[in-house]
Amino acid sequence: VDHNLNAVIVAIRGTQENSVQNWIKDLVWKQVDLNYPNMPDAKVFGMNLIYVLCFFTRVGCSFIYFLMRFMFWLKVHTGFYSAYNNTLLRPAITNAVRKARRLYGDISVIVTGHSMGGAMASFCALDLAISLGSDSVHLMTFGQPRIGNAAFASYFEQYVPSAIRVTHEHDIVPHLPPYFFFLPHLTYHHFPREVFPCINLESV
DSSP states (O other): OBTTTTEEEEEEOOOOTTOHHHHHHHHOOOEEEOOOTTOTTTTHHHHHHHHHHHHHOOSOHHHHHHHHHHHHSOEEEHHHHHHHHTSSHHHHHHHHHHHHHHHHOSOEEEEEEETHHHHHHHHHHHHHHHHHOGGGEEEEEESOOOOBOHHHHHHHHHHOOSEEEEOOTTOSGGGOSOOOTTSTTTSOBOOSOEEOOOOOGGGO
C-alpha cells in the first residue's frame, strides 16, 4: 500500500532472462477464450449475432458459428493468460488486494508491469475491475506486447478505461504478437491508450 497515493500497488515483473518457462509462455501465440468467473457480457454479443445470422441466411449454422467465434469471441494470448490465470499468482494478488482494502478502506488499485509482466498486469487489472469496479482500478504498463484480439481490446477498454501503455519507439515487444491488416478480426490488437515518452538524447 502506497500511503502517498492512497492506493494498493500491484507490480508484476517482466520475463526473466534465464527462465525457459517464461520464454515458452512468451512464444505461445495461440489464442484461447477469455473466461473469468462472473465476467459480464463476454459471449453475449457473439452468440446473439450468430442466432441472427443463422435465422436470416441460408448459410449453415456450423460455418457461421465457426466464423463468428473467431471474429467476435474474446480471444487472448494463451501463454500470457495462463501465466496469470492458471498459476498461484491470481489468487495471491486478489487475496492480497481484498485484505488491503479491508484494512484501509475502498482505496484504488494501481496495477503495473513491464514486458511479459505488462501483459499479465493487464489481465490482472481486468480481473480486479470486474470484481471491484472499473473506477477502482488503474493500469500502467511498459513495453507491453499485444494480448488479445479486436473483440478483447474493445471489451478491455470498456471495463478498464483508466489504462496507459508506455511504449518506446524502438522496442520490438509492443509489436508482438504480430498484427496482420488483412485479418483484422482474427489477429492481435492493442487496447488503448498508448503513450510515447519524449526523451532528449542530448541530455542523457
